[in-house]
Amino acid sequence: xxxxxxxxxxxxxxxxxxxxxxxxxxxxxxxxxxxxxxxxxxxxxxxxxxxxxxxx
Amino acid sequence: xxxxxxxxxxxxxxxxxxxxxxxxxxxxxxxxxxxxxxxxxxxxxxxxxxxxxxxxxxxxxxxxxxxxxxxxxxxxxxxxxxxxxxxxxxxxxxxxxxxxxxxxxxxxxxxxxxxxxxxxxxxxxxxxxxxxxxxxxxxxxxxxxxxxxxxxxxxxxxxxxxxxxxxxxxxxxxxxxxxxxxxxxxxxxxxxxxxxxxxxxxxxxxxxxxxxxxxxxxxxxxxxxxxxxxxxxxxxxxxxxxxxxxxxxxxxxxxxxxxxxxxxxxxxxxxxxxxxxxxxxxxxxxxxxxxxxxxxxxxxxxxxxxxxxxxxxxxxxxxxxxxxxxxxxxxxxxxxxxxxxxxxxxxxxxxxxxxxxxxxxxxxxxxxxxxxxxxxxxxxxxxxxxxxxxxxxxxxxxxxxxxxxxxxxxxxxxxxxxxxxxxxxxxxxxxxxxxxxxxxxxxxxxxxxxxxxxxxxxxxxxxxxxxxxxxxxxxxxxxxxxxxxxxxxxxxxxxxxxxxxxxxxxxxxxxxxxxxxxxxxxxxxxxxxxxxxxxxxxxxxxxxxxxxxxxxxxxxxxxxxxxxxxxxxxxxxxxxxxxxxxxxxxxxxxxxxxxxxxxxxxxxxxxxxxxxxxxxxxxxxxxxxxxxxxxxxxxxxxxxxxxxxxxxxxxxxxxxxxxxxxxxxxxxxxxxxxxxxxxxxxxxxxxxxxxxxxxxxxxxxxxxxxxxxxxxxxxxxxxxxxxxxxxxxxxxxxxxxxxxxxxxxxxxxxxxxxxxxxxxxxxxxxxxxxxxxxxxxxxxxxxxxxxxxxxxxxxxxxxxxxxxxxxxxxxxxxxxxxxxxxxx
Numbered sequence: 075x076x077x078x079x080x081x082x083x084x085x086x087x088x089x090x091x092x093x094x095x096x097x098x099x100x101x102x103x104x105x106x107x108x109x110x111x112x113x114x115x116x117x118x119x120x121x122x123x124x125x126x127x128x129x130x
Numbered sequence: 131x132x133x134x135x136x137x138x139x140x141x142x143x144x145x146x147x148x149x150x151x152x153x154x155x156x157x158x159x160x161x162x163x164x165x166x167x168x169x170x171x172x173x174x175x176x177x178x179x180x181x182x183x184x185x186x187x188x189x190x191x192x193x194x195x196x197x198x199x200x201x202x203x204x205x206x207x208x209x210x211x212x213x214x215x216x217x218x219x220x221x222x223x224x225x226x227x228x229x230x231x232x233x234x235x236x237x238x239x240x241x242x243x244x245x246x247x248x249x250x251x252x253x254x255x256x257x258x259x260x261x262x263x264x265x266x267x268x269x270x271x272x273x274x275x276x277x278x279x280x281x282x283x284x285x286x287x288x289x290x291x292x293x294x295x296x297x298x299x300x301x302x303x304x305x306x307x308x309x310x311x312x313x314x315x316x317x318x319x320x321x322x323x324x325x326x327x328x329x330x331x332x333x334x335x336x337x338x339x340x341x342x343x344x345x346x347x348x349x350x351x352x353x354x355x356x357x358x359x360x361x362x363x364x365x366x367x368x369x370x371x372x373x374x375x376x377x378x379x380x381x382x383x384x385x386x387x388x389x390x391x392x393x394x395x396x397x398x399x400x401x402x403x404x405x406x407x408x409x410x411x412x413x414x415x416x417x418x419x420x421x422x423x424x425x426x427x428x429x430x431x432x433x434x435x436x437x438x439x440x441x442x443x444x445x446x447x448x449x450x451x452x453x454x455x456x457x458x459x460x461x462x463x464x465x466x467x468x469x470x471x472x473x474x475x476x477x478x479x480x481x482x483x484x485x486x487x488x489x490x491x492x493x494x495x496x497x498x499x500x501x502x503x504x505x506x507x508x509x510x511x512x513x514x515x516x517x518x519x520x521x522x523x524x525x526x527x528x529x530x531x532x533x534x535x536x537x538x539x540x541x542x543x544x545x546x547x548x549x550x551x552x553x554x555x556x557x558x559x560x561x562x563x564x565x566x567x568x569x570x571x572x573x574x575x576x577x578x579x580x581x582x583x584x585x586x587x588x589x590x591x592x593x594x595x596x597x598x599x600x601x602x603x604x605x606x607x608x609x610x611x612x613x614x615x616x617x618x619x620x621x622x623x624x625x626x627x628x629x630x631x632x633x634x635x636x637x638x639x640x641x642x643x644x645x646x647x648x649x650x651x652x653x654x655x656x657x658x659x660x661x662x663x664x665x666x667x668x669x670x671x672x673x674x675x676x677x678x679x680x681x682x683x684x685x686x687x688x689x690x691x692x693x694x695x696x697x698x699x700x701x702x703x704x705x706x707x708x709x710x711x712x713x714x715x716x717x718x719x720x721x722x723x724x725x726x727x728x729x730x731x732x733x734x735x736x737x738x739x740x741x742x743x744x745x746x747x748x749x750x751x752x753x754x755x756x757x758x759x760x761x762x763x764x765x766x767x768x769x770x771x772x773x774x775x776x777x778x779x780x781x782x783x784x785x786x787x788x789x790x791x792x793x794x795x796x797x798x799x800x801x802x803x804x805x806x807x808x809x810x811x812x813x814x815x816x817x818x819x820x821x822x823x824x825x826x827x828x829x830x831x832x833x834x835x836x837x838x839x840x841x842x843x844x845x846x847x848x849x850x851x852x853x854x855x856x857x858x859x860x861x862x863x864x865x866x867x868x869x870x871x872x873x874x875x876x877x878x879x880x881x882x883x884x885x886x887x888x889x890x891x892x893x894x895x896x897x898x899x900x901x902x903x904x905x906x907x908x909x910x911x912x913x914x915x916x917x918x919x920x921x922x923x924x925x926x927x928x929x930x931x932x933x934x935x936x937x938x939x940x941x942x943x944x945x946x947x948x949x950x951x952x953x954x
Contacts, residue, residue, distance in 0.1 A: 075341075075344065078344065078347070079347065082328075082347070082348075082351055085324070086324075086351065086354065086355070089320060089321075089324050089355065092320050093316070093317055093320055093358075096313075096316045096317070096320065097313055097316070097317075100309055100312050100313050100316065101309075105309070105312045106261055106305070106308070106309075107242075107261040107262050108429075
């Protein structure tokens with residue numbers, strides 16, 4: 075059970091990293107537009123470019 | 131060769147407007163033949179498909195794209211003007227330029243995708259980042275390869291409109307508010323996940339035993355994680371509570387801050403002393419849930435706020451000035467630099483930018499924006515023009531007599547202020563009750579502390595403190611303060627999916643009390659565009675032949691009536707055309723003279739004075755030199771779901787009214803058909819506001835639906851207002867709800883949802899109050915262990931949220947059955 079004295083601090087460290095990463099993302103405008111990003115995955119890649127990729 | 135043309139209506143492939151199948155604007159796109167409503171839409175669609183971006187059409191929401199408009203390229207030369215460049219464009223190292231543009235006309239995220247892809251394909255474009263939420267584009271490009279004017283032209287080529295974006299203080303503070311809310315929410319979320327994980331270990335430990343050292347360790351870690359949540363994420367609640375206390379009007383923030391603060395302090399104390407209970411999990415979870423609800427509420431509020439609320443945004447930012455001198459030269463200038471006495475060229479399809487008189491040219495001008503009357507008025511030299519009206523078919527030269535604050539358009543702003551001032555005040559009833567509740571709880575916990583400390587001799591002071599905390603924690607007003615926002619948030623999201631955006635929380639409270647529903651006619655109950663609804667043959671010439679003649683003649687006119695009738699014939703056969711502004715068209719088809727237009731004009735061809743129209747509708751007569759041939763009836767068509775909506779409103783026992791700027795007999799006909807209770811035709815913006823205020827003075831609660839600029843004051847003055855999808859931006863900012871789809875039945879959904887929401891809120895409040903009534907006495911009697919109190923507090927909040935979630939489910943079932951019914 076003594077392992078939690080190591081594992082929990084590691085978890086805390088990871089939490090701190092997660093919070094830092096989140097704040098960094100907010101400051102870098104990643105969360106400014108929640109509408110477009112949510113749907114961008116639904117769009118196909120540019121079909122023209124894809125055709126060129128295939129032929130290349 | 132002639133093709134028989136049916137008057138079946140399809141949808142324009144680009145903008146979704148009704149379009150005759152087999153219209154003259156057709157194109158083969160990706161091997162399929164598509165119909166378009168106008169050449170501009172066709173051009174845009176061609177650009178989109180040719181750029182390989184056709185998946186735009188599979189992703190865009192069906193509510194319709196901004197109708198494409200073709201704008202001449204000289205419009206954009208202003209963007210390359212050196213003054214403009216200095217003000218808005220920043221020059222970066224390596225010849226890079228950057229600029230932020232406001233993009234108008236984006237209606238869904240597919241537009242963002244389309245614009246980004248298309249702009250990135252321009253040679254020299256380095257980065258194009260478009261934000262749908264903020265409706266703006268941030269661009270970076272190579273100054274040598276690309277000009278800003280070319281970029282603006284590219285945006286316009288897709289049917290959107292680019293404007294210089296000047297970040298005002300309001301939008302700057304909005305962005306800051308949005309980011310801060312997101313940061314706080316994120317920190318609370320991550321913190322909550324961690325603390326809950328440790329709490330599970332602690333709860334399990336409390337049940338089956340845990341060594342003191344592990345328990346204390348877990349508590350210390352929880353304290354560490356919960357601290358930033360309380361001091362950073364929940365900071366807003368503390369500030370709000372303090373502000374409320376300072377002005378002696380404690381709001382919902384006070385109970386929230388009290389609960390978070392006391393539970394946190396008690397938990398810290400327990401952790402330091404190594405005895406007692408900790409509530410870090412409840413503190414973080416509660417903070418996260420409340421922040422989440424507030425974040426969603428803020429987004430809805432910002433949605434309506436992001437659209438410009440400035441009246442002058444209705445006017446174009448650039449105009450074409452006619453330079454005085456012998457040779458008529460034109461120059462594109464900014465509207466702000468126009469002064470009284472200037473001559474402006476108003477091109478067909480453009481918005482009149484200033485008040486004045488026509489000094490050359492003739493045209494039909496729609497003043498729909500100002501009067502609600504959408505039939506264009508004929509304007510010739512000497513007639514007045516009002517800023518904000520839309521020029522129709524001809525080019526006009528305007529002599530400017532007023533600009534800026536002197537515009538007649540600004541009179542609307544004065545009315546608007548009057549409407550806003552009369553708006554019924556905010557009701558803060560729930561908040562007031564919560565304050566009383568909190569005061570009561572504080573008193574009660576003080577009393578129980580006093581009792582156990584000094585009267586119940588068996589207890590020591592230390593235990594009395596824990597009993598007091600149990601009372602505070604178990605009574606936590608969380609459930610009470612979550613009861614309403616949880617239900618409102620879920621109901622609001624449900625309706626947003628359905629196509630109605632609620633931007634003011636008061637709507638829910640007021641909707642069940644509504645007694646009268648007031649509609650604007652054009653654009654609200656009707657579609658706001660003419661279509662052919664009937665024909666009446668007057669001779670032995672058959673219908674098909676009449677249609678061919680009418681269509682052939684009307685090809686040459688660009689009056690709105692003509693564009694409807696022109697769709698009747700696919701090929702033009704007429705020659706020797708004579709256009710008579712305000713009357714009709716005369717021309718030769720297969721060697722014979724025909725006229726189409728107003729009755730007196732058409733009859734004059736065969737020597738009669740005028741043929742009486744079949745009824746009071748809007749009729750156009752086609753005649754030959756031997757006599758009349760056919761009547762065509764044109765009408766602004768009723769929205770498909772209008773009769774169903776009116777029927778349901780009557781079933782609910784609501785009184786209905788129509789207030790229309792239109793003064794024709796059409797209004798009465800329409801009201802008759804829909805069985806509307808009261809009708810006022812020919813109403814100005816002022817009459818409308820007066821009418822609604824008279825209703826309100828007699829005790830009615832008024833729900834108003836409208837779309838035009840003339841509806842803005844009345845939208846602001848009504849108890850609840852809904853702006854239609856096609857409404858001007860300004861109308862939207864004044865409305866409590868915005869219809870995102872063109873369906874009217876969403877209003878019925880809204881009324882239904884409001885009733886359900888109110889029921890859920892009542893259940894939630896009953897539960898929260900009932901729980902407190904049972905739990906507080908038990909805690910005060912020292913019958914509840916503090917950890918049970920913390921559990922109770924979390925569970926009571928969860929029950930409230932889960933109950934609110936039922937709105938989503940109920941809503942879905944109801945909408946499903948409703949849509950089936952509608953289809954049948």
